[in-house]
Amino acid sequence: MENRNMIFRYISIFFSVLLLYVFAGTALADEGGAVISAGDTGWLLTSSALVLAMIIPGLALFYGGMVRDKNVLSTMMYSFISVCVVSVVWVLWGYTIAFGTDVGGIVGSFEFLWSNGVGPEAFPGTAVPHLAFMVFQLMFAAITVALISGAIAERMKFMGYVLFATLWVTLIYAPLAHWVWGGGWLGELGALDFAGGTVVHISSGVAALAAALVLGKRHGHGSEKMAPHNLPFTVVGAALLWVGWFGFNAGSALAADGIAAGAFVATQVATSAGVLGWLVVEWMKSGKPTALGGASGAIAGLVAITPAAGFVGPISSILIGFGAGVFCYLAVVWKAKFGYDDALDVLAIHGIGGTWGAIATGLFASVGATGLFFGNPGQVFIQAVGVGATWVFSFVGTFIILKVLDMVIGLRVGKDEEIVGLDLSEHSERAYT
Amino acid sequence: MKLVTAIIKPFKLDEVKDALTEAGIQGMTVSEVKGFGRQKGHKETYRGTEYQIDFVPKVKLELAIADGMEDKVMETLRTAAKTGSIGDGKIFVSDLNSVIRIRTGETGEGAL
Numbered sequence: 421m422e423n424r425n426m427i428f429r430y431i432s433i434f435f436s437v438l439l440l441y442v443f444a445g446t447a448l449a450d451e452g453g454a455v456i457s458a459g460d461t462g463w464l465l466t467s468s469a470l471v472l473a474m475i476i477p478g479l480a481l482f483y484g485g486m487v488r489d490k491n492v493l494s495t496m497m498y499s500f501i502s503v504c505v506v507s508v509v510w511v512l513w514g515y516t517i518a519f520g521t522d523v524g525g526i527v528g529s530f531e532f533l534w535s536n537g538v539g540p541e542a543f544p545g546t547a548v549p550h551l552a553f554m555v556f557q558l559m560f561a562a563i564t565v566a567l568i569s570g571a572i573a574e575r576m577k578f579m580g581y582v583l584f585a586t587l588w589v590t591l592i593y594a595p596l597a598h599w600v601w602g603g604g605w606l607g608e609l610g611a612l613d614f615a616g617g618t619v620v621h622i623s624s625g626v627a628a629l630a631a632a633l634v635l636g637k638r639h640g641h642g643s644e645k646m647a648p649h650n651l652p653f654t655v656v657g658a659a660l661l662w663v664g665w666f667g668f669n670a671g672s673a674l675a676a677d678g679i680a681a682g683a684f685v686a687t688q689v690a691t692s693a694g695v696l697g698w699l700v701v702e703w704m705k706s707g708k709p710t711a712l713g714g715a716s717g718a719i720a721g722l723v724a725i726t727p728a729a730g731f732v733g734p735i736s737s738i739l740i741g742f743g744a745g746v747f748c749y750l751a752v753v754w755k756a757k758f759g760y761d762d763a764l765d766v767l768a769i770h771g772i773g774g775t776w777g778a779i780a781t782g783l784f785a786s787v788g789a790t791g792l793f794f795g796n797p798g799q800v801f802i803q804a805v806g807v808g809a810t811w812v813f814s815f816v817g818t819f820i821i822l823k824v825l826d827m828v829i830g831l832r833v834g835k836d837e838e839i840v841g842l843d844l845s846e847h848s849e850r851a852y853t
Numbered sequence: 854m855k856l857v858t859a860i861i862k863p864f865k866l867d868e869v870k871d872a873l874t875e876a877g878i879q880g881m882t883v884s885e886v887k888g889f890g891r892q893k894g895h896k897e898t899y900r901g902t903e904y905q906i907d908f909v910p911k912v913k914l915e916l917a918i919a920d921g922m923e924d925k926v927m928e929t930l931r932t933a934a935k936t937g938s939i940g941d942g943k944i945f946v947s948d949l950n951s952v953i954r955i956r957t958g959e960t961g962e963g964a965l
Contacts, residue, residue, distance in 0.1 A: 645904050647897060647899050647904055648899055702901075705901075706898050706901060706903075707898075708898065710898065710899075712899055712900060713900070716900060749901070752900045752901055753900075753901040756901070756902065765900060
């Protein structure tokens with residue numbers, strides 16, 4: 421009881437201080453002189469809402485359909501709570517770590533701590549309000565965290581996940597976003613990442629591998645049937661991700677202009693080619709084209725075109741998307757040989773798809789940058805540096821965070837709870853009664 | 854009296870029911886069941902992972918009939934449920950000792 425009172429006292433002190441800062445921030449915000457474009461702002465705010473739709477309901481349905489019926493609510497809650505945790509962390513300290521003034525190429529300064537100084541004035545280099553830019557970036561952070569939940573589905577404690585989301589977005593995502601987009605060393609080096617191939621997809625895919633290794637296999641993995649319980653959920657979720665991804669990629673132009681249109685076209689074409697690539701190789705190797713394969717191929721194509729979207733033409737997009745469908749299918753099949761339990765194949769689709777996309781950007785870039793096939797072989801090397809740095813940083817960082825959390829609170833539910841299902845054991849409810 | 858238990862293909866249910874009604878059967882109990890015989894199960898593949906599904910969905914019909922009806926019911930069932938391919942199912946017949954109609958308390962063939 422005393423413990424609980426202490427917690428309430430801390431929370432009330434926290435919010436009092438927060439309020440002080442909010443009022444101070446409002447008083448200090450200056451309107452600035454740069455012009456705000458109604459078109460650009462309208463598109464960026466729309467894009468932000470589209471990216472939210474990728475997570476909830478999109479990703480929640482995509483993942484929720486793939487788990488067993490005793491874990492569907494738990495799985496959807498991971499996506500839901502990712503949005504909520506990251507939204508709060510982002511406006512408090514996440515945004516400033518990613519986009520504050522550069523400190524040594526590694527992190528941003530604390531100038532925007534608790535959103536101080538983030539107001540309606542134009543974000544430098546754009547014609548959109550700083551607030552719109554911040555919320556757009558917030559959605560990216562949220563989906564990146566939510567993507568990881570596919571690896572730990574059906575066995576991670578809800579509390580463990582909430583703490584992990586808080587630490588991961590702070591210590592891994594925000595610095596990585598700074599490296600690539602916030603004025604950090606990878607951006608300075610010339611690494612191309614239009615909408616998050618490294619920052620979002622490689623980082624979440626590799627984090628998923630680390631998480632799968634730390635948590636261990638699900639009980640009964642490899643011996644019990646763990647087939648998806650509702651593939652229509654998964655197909656609808658993938659389709660929503662596809663729709664929302666136009667905000668993700670075309671929105672990353674930060675303007676309603678020709679670059680946005682190019683990214684839009686690239687996204688549509690690459691995704692379609694991703695589905696075709698997956699289905700062709702699946703048909704050849706296992707005899708039947710599947711709906712789950714089509715949905716997975718779409719995500720593979722979307723992931724791979726993400727870093728390239730604003731830099732490539734339609735024909736390059738077909739090759740990037742088709743390649744993603746093929747490579748990600750093979751990665752999913754090969755997973756079985758390694759024996760780790762990345763439950764919903766986050767590494768195979770986001771990690772491998774993101775890696776292919778980042779390298780392919782160095783091959784195919786032709787709009788506003790040039791890749792190997794257009795006379796600039798050095799770009800592939802720079803892309804490889806970006807890929808390597810992201811793999812190492814995300815894997816090591818995630819591994820340490822999870823090991824520490826596991827020691828402090830324990831990350832896995834007990835065996836009995838796992839067998840009963842997390843819907844009942846972690847949330848006291850069932851999806852289908 | 855006989856208890857007839859038939860395991861049939863689910864999509865044949867309506868046809869079988871209509872044929873039995875035509876033959877004079879006034880009631881039956883139907884349940885959705887799973888099982889396997891010589892047909893065995895099938896394979897399902899999710900992202901390259903194959904699962905062998907041993908139990909195939911079937912429909913089980915149970916009907917209590919008077920002794921004189923046996924041949925007619927068997928023939929009707931067999932004709933209506935048959936597709937000619939593996940997995941058409943089976944019909945089991947066993948003796949039925951007693952029947953009571955709950956509402957009236959009638960027993961024996963009068964309760965059928």
